[in-house]
Every structure is written in structure tokens, then in C-alpha cells.
Amino acid sequence: MEHVPPVTFSRPPVVETVLGVQFLPLRRLTAPYAGLYWGEIRQDYPTQEVKSPLAPSVEAPSAPSETGIRFFAEPEVRCWFIDAEGAQLIQVQRDRFVRNWRKTGGAPEYPRYGWLRPAFQRDWERFLRFLEREDLGGPEVNQCEVTYINHIEQGAGWQSFGDLAKVLNLVARPESKESLPEPEMLVLNVRYGMPDDQGRLHVTAQPAIRRHDRKLVLQLTLMARGRPRSPAIGDIMAWFDLGHDWIVRGFVDVTTPRMHEIWGRR
Amino acid sequence: MIAAETSATLTGVPYATSPAPFIPYEGLSGDVILESTWAISPIRAVLELASLPENWDGYGSPSISVEVVNQAIRLVLDVARLGIDPLPEPFVGPTAGGGIILEWNLGKRELSLSVLPDGMVEHVKSDSGEPLEEGQATWALLRELVSWLVGPTDPRAA
Amino acid sequence: MARPNWADDPSIPDEAILWRGIVSRQIRPNPRTQTDGVSQGAFETQELSVNVAAETTAAAVLAKGKRRGVEWRLWEFTAGQARSLGLIVDRDPESDDPSHAVIVRADAPGLRLRGSQAKQLAEIGRWASVSISPGPSSTVSVG
Numbered sequence: 001m002e003h004v005p006p007v008t009f010s011r012p013p014v015v016e017t018v019l020g021v022q023f024l025p026l027r028r029l030t031a032p033y034a035g036l037y038w039g040e041i042r043q044d045y046p047t048q049e050v051k052s053p054l055a056p057s058v059e060a061p062s063a064p065s066e067t068g069i070r071f072f073a074e075p076e077v078r079c080w081f082i083d084a085e086g087a088q089l090i091q092v093q094r095d096r097f098v099r100n101w102r103k104t105g106g107a108p109e110y111p112r113y114g115w116l117r118p119a120f121q122r123d124w125e126r127f128l129r130f131l132e133r134e135d136l137g138g139p140e141v142n143q144c145e146v147t148y149i150n151h152i153e154q155g156a157g158w159q160s161f162g163d164l165a166k167v168l169n170l171v172a173r174p175e176s177k178e179s180l181p182e183p184e185m186l187v188l189n190v191r192y193g194m195p196d197d198q199g200r201l202h203v204t205a206q207p208a209i210r211r212h213d214r215k216l217v218l219q220l221t222l223m224a225r226g227r228p229r230s231p232a233i234g235d236i237m238a239w240f241d242l243g244h245d246w247i248v249r250g251f252v253d254v255t256t257p258r259m260h261e262i263w264g265r266r
Numbered sequence: 267m268i269a270a271e272t273s274a275t276l277t278g279v280p281y282a283t284s285p286a287p288f289i290p291y292e293g294l295s296g297d298v299i300l301e302s303t304w305a306i307s308p309i310r311a312v313l314e315l316a317s318l319p320e321n322w323d324g325y326g327s328p329s330i331s332v333e334v335v336n337q338a339i340r341l342v343l344d345v346a347r348l349g350i351d352p353l354p355e356p357f358v359g360p361t362a363g364g365g366i367i368l369e370w371n372l373g374k375r376e377l378s379l380s381v382l383p384d385g386m387v388e389h390v391k392s393d394s395g396e397p398l399e400e401g402q403a404t405w406a407l408l409r410e411l412v413s414w415l416v417g418p419t420d421p422r423a424a
Numbered sequence: 425m426a427r428p429n430w431a432d433d434p435s436i437p438d439e440a441i442l443w444r445g446i447v448s449r450q451i452r453p454n455p456r457t458q459t460d461g462v463s464q465g466a467f468e469t470q471e472l473s474v475n476v477a478a479e480t481t482a483a484a485v486l487a488k489g490k491r492r493g494v495e496w497r498l499w500e501f502t503a504g505q506a507r508s509l510g511l512i513v514d515r516d517p518e519s520d521d522p523s524h525a526v527i528v529r530a531d532a533p534g535l536r537l538r539g540s541q542a543k544q545l546a547e548i549g550r551w552a553s554v555s556i557s558p559g560p561s562s563t564v565s566v567g
Contacts, residue, residue, distance in 0.1 A: 315449075318449075321492060321493065321494075322447070322449070322494070323445070323447050323450070323466075323494065324445055324447065324488075324489045324492040324493070324494035324496060325445070325469075325473050327469070357452040357453075357463060359449055359450055359452065359463040359465050360449055360450070360465060361463075361465035361466075361468040361469070362465065362466055362467065362468055362469035362472070363468055363469040363470065363536060365465070365468065366465075367463060367464060367465035367468070369452065369463060369464060369465075371454070371455045371456065374456070376543075378464050378539065378543065380464075380465065380468060380539060382536075388539055389539070390464070390539035390540055390542075390543050392543055394456070395456070395543075395544075395547040396547075397539070397540035397543050397544065400538060400539045400540045
């Protein structure tokens with residue numbers, strides 16, 4: 001069934017997207033096997049980097065989000081496999097498979113969820129076939145994540161932190177202007193529970209310096225995370241659709257109509 | 267689960283190169299999340315140094331590596347996190363060997379923090395241009411150094 | 425040129441003025457002196473290239489910088505001042521620059537100059553005050 005997003009923008013401020021799954025650790029998926037996997041995808045992802053691993057995170061129903069620590073006898077690594085433009089990335093570690101898209105000079109346009117979704121499915125299924133062939137076990141997916149990172153540049157709707165009420169519905173200007181001066185800094189961290197314990201939507205807003213052009217931006221990140229009904233591919237993709245819908249609706253709700261106009265809401 | 271790596275500035279442990287955990291940022295692009303506006307100018311200055319070409323000084327100095335840039339960003343954010351206020355912004359410049367230096371002048375007191383090409387951080391504490399102390403910087407020493415820079419003059423000094 | 429056998433050269437007398445080319449990124453305001461100073465970072469290296477002023481001209485040194493794609497201002501201090509900081513000054517003539525010399529640590533030639541040594545070179549020196557005959561290009565930088 002084709003997924004139809006509820007709202008679209010012609011000029012969305014999104015700069016990076018993430019679709020990822022977390023699963024119980026595959027103990028036999030060691031660094032050499034990650035290298036073997038790279039051999040299979042190298043034509044599409046010719047560059048690799050090794051990073052320290054991400055800690056496990058779980059959205060437990062009716063409980064705060066948890067980030068845990070795991071210990072393994074062998075050193076843990078997270079492998080990045082990057083495409084030629086540096087815009088598409090697959091991240092693999094023992095308990096994670098993540099696919100990122102980011103805006104780059106060679107990939108300046110957001111490719112839309114309608115493209116990202118099947119791209120993830122294709123790469124995930126290819127990964128599953130590799131695991132099966134190498135007898136590394138079948139991943140028991142226990143978390144899905146969809147993240148959208150947006151950059152709202154200073155000067156494009158806001159100038160100072162006191163202006164952020166013009167950008168975010170979550171921020172209101174004090175009615176009385178007699179007591180507090182303009183804020184020096186703003187950091188926002190809001191969490192929403194999805195119905196039926198399907199997961200949570202995390203919304204964070206904080207200033208950042210964008211590395212490639214050194215501009216000051218408001219980084220607005222929406223992350224939906226939760227447990228799929230089952231590890232089956234159909235349920236994973238269904239959860240991604242749910243997460244994406246929550247992100248789009250959440251983005252519309254937390255930002256102002258004035259900004260929607262700037263971004264070309266359709 | 268996004269490409270976020272949390273900061274782990276370790277008390278008492280010298281600044282070191284990777285694989286020490288990096289500064290907090292979210293996403294692939296290494297955009298620098300800010301916790302204070304004080305850090306804006308120094309971070310921008312550090313990022314600008316990332317684009318220096320080879321032989322930028324005419325003496326064959328190398329361009330500044332990503333690792334050094336990242337370490338310098340980490341250092342700026344760690345200084346900002348000390349919450350010492352007011353603290354002037356440092357001069358941020360390249361070093362001849364391919365490192366990055368932060369330099370402060372406050373009255374007669376001067377402090378420099380140099381990120382070396384290998385990622386280690388060294389400090390020099392000076393008074394009226396005379397070096398008083400130098401060595402490797404650690405997180406605990408960072409607070410002491412910056413506090414000294416902005417603190418009151420020792421009433422026992424002549 | 426990296427060499428393993430640096431040794432202080434007494435034929436460079438203590439009073440000899442040494443020039444180091446400084447690019448704009450290494451210039452920082454010095455609030456104590458209310459003038460443009462030099463960042464300590466300009467001297468934080470293993471082998472500090474300088475020119476013996478008496479054996480060349482400011483124009484020649486600045487032209488060398490231009491050939492290397494940079495605009496220098498000349499910072500000067502004496503060989504004796506460098507030696508007093510625990511440094512040695514050795515000749516290192518180059519094919520196109522016979523006045524070239526190198527400053528290294530006396531205790532550990534080849535190791536990076538100490539931060540305190542770099543700091544003091546930034547403190548004791550001054551901008552070279554030389555007159556350059558005006559030529560077709562009037563963009564020569566001096567102190």
C-alpha cells in the first residue's frame with residue numbers, strides 16, 4: 001500500500017533523515033563480517049569509516065526512554081558505509097542497522113520519504129540475505145526509529161532567540177515585556193507518547209553552528225522511536241510509516257503558519 | 267539511534283585524540299550543538315581554520331586535520347561548559363605545526379590552550395608576558411586555569 | 425629541510441637580527457601594548473625557519489613569501505634573544521635563500537618548541553621597521 005504523507009512542503013528545511021532498526025545483538029557479527037558485508041555493497045557505498053558504537057535505546061511503554069550500556073568481550077565498532085556523494089550512509093553494528101540521508105552539495109534536495117522508504121527496505125533486505133548466507137543469525141528487531149533533522153537558519157524567520165516564538169508554537173513570548181530581557185539561549189526538549197504504547201515522539205530544538213558554512217541555525221530534530229508489532233519486514237515498514245506520519249504532523253504542529261509559508265506548505 | 271555521540275570529557279584524563287568520545291552533535295554533518303552563545307564566535311573561528319590550505323603560512327605548515335578541528339571544538343565547548351562568567355572570547359588561530367591555539371588576555375594575565383597535531387592539549391599561563399607555568403591540560407586543570415585567568419589578583423603579589 | 429644534526433652556529437652573532445614571516449591569521453591584538461601582536465602559535469613548531477636580516481633584504485624575504493603564495497609581515501628578534509630562551513640558531517642555506525636559518529630547541533632539537541618559548545618569541549620580538557624602495561607594486565608589508 002503506498003504511503004501518502006499528510007502534509008508536504010516544497011522547501012522543507014530538512015537536512016538529514018534517519019531510518020533505523022535496533023535488534024538483539026548478533027554476537028557473531030564481528031568487525032571482519034562487517035568488512036565482508038561492505039564487500040557486497042561497496043559498489044554503492046565505496047567509502048567506509050569506523051566509529052564508536054551507539055548505546056542501545058529503548059522506548060519502554062509507560063516508562064521513560066532508556067539508554068543502556070552493553071559489554072562485549074570483543075571491541076565494539078560501528079561501521080559507516082558512505083556513497084560516492086557522501087549523501088547516503090548505512091551504519092552497521094551488532095545491534096543496529098541504520099540508513100541516513102543528508103543534504104550535501106551533490107545531493108541538495110530532500111529525496112522525500114517515498115524514496116527513502118523503499119531504499120531502506122532494499123538495503124535492509126540485502127543485509128538480511130547477507131546475515132543468512134554467513135549464518136550470523138536473524139535479527140530480532142525491538143526498536144524502530146525515524147528521525148528528521150531540520151535547520152532553520154538565522155535570518156530565515158528569526159534573528160534572535162527572542163524571535164523563536166515566530167518559529168515554534170512551543171515557545172510563547174511573555175505577555176509582559178517589563179521583566180525579562182531577550183533570552184540568551186534556548187534549548188527545548190519535548191516528548192510525546194504515541195497511542196497504544198507504540199512509541200514516542202521526541203522534539204528537540206537548540207542552536208547549532210552548521211559546519212560547512214558556519215551559519216547559526218536552529219536545529220529542530222524530530223525523532224520517533226518505538227517497537228514494531230513484530231520483526232517482520234511488513235511490520236517494520238508499517239512502524240516507519242507511523243513514525244514518519246507523527247514526525248510530519250508533529251513538525252506542522254510545533255512550527256508556526258508563518259514558517260509554513262516560508263517552507264512552501266502545499 | 268541517530269548518529270549522536272555523547273561527550274565524555276573525563277575528569278583528570280588528558281585530552282586525547284580519537285577514539286575518545288567526541289563532542290555532542292547530532293547527525294552526520296558534524297554540526298556543532300551549542301549550549302551557550304559565548305561559544306558561537308570561537309566555534310566559527312575554529313571551523314574557518316579547517317579550510318586553510320597546505321603551506322598556509324609559507325613555511326610548509328600542513329592544513330589542519332579534521333581531528334584537530336574536532337578537538338578544538340570540543341575544547342571550546344568544554345570551556346563554555348565551565349560556566350565561568352564573564353569570560354572574554356579567545357583569539358583563535360592556527361599554529362605553525364598544524365594545530366589550533368586559543369589565546370586569552372585579561373589584564374596582565376594570559377592563557378593559551380594549544381591543540382597539537384596529535385590531539386593533545388597544552389597550556390601556557392603567563393603574567394605580563396612572562397610564562398609562569400606550562401604543561402598538558404586536563405579537564406580539572408581547565409577549570410583552574412580559566413578561573414585563574416578571570417579571578418581576582420593575588421593580594422599577596424607585590 | 426629536516427636535519428638530524430642541528431648545532432648552534434656562532435657565526436650568527438647574538439646581535440644578529442632574525443626575521444620570521446607572519447601571515448595575517450597569526451596577528452592578534454595585544455591589549456597590554458595596544459598594538460598588533462603575534463600569536464604564540466606562529467612559533468609552535470619543531471624547526472622555526474627564519475632569515476638572517478644582515479644577509480638579505482626585507483624585499484627579498486617578502487618576495488620569497490609571495491612566491492609561496494602568502495603575504496608576510498616581518499617579525500624580528502635577535503639570535504641572542506632566541507638563545508636566551510634555550511634555543512639554538514643554525515644556518516640552513518637554501519638554493520634560492522642563502523640567509524635561511526633554523527631555530528630549534530637546544531635541549532631537544534627536532535622536538536616542538538615549548539609553549540613558553542613560543543610565547544616569549546611572541547613577546548620579545550617586534551615588527552621589523554625597514555624601508556622598502558617603492559616599486560611597481562606598493563603592496564609590500566612591513567612593520
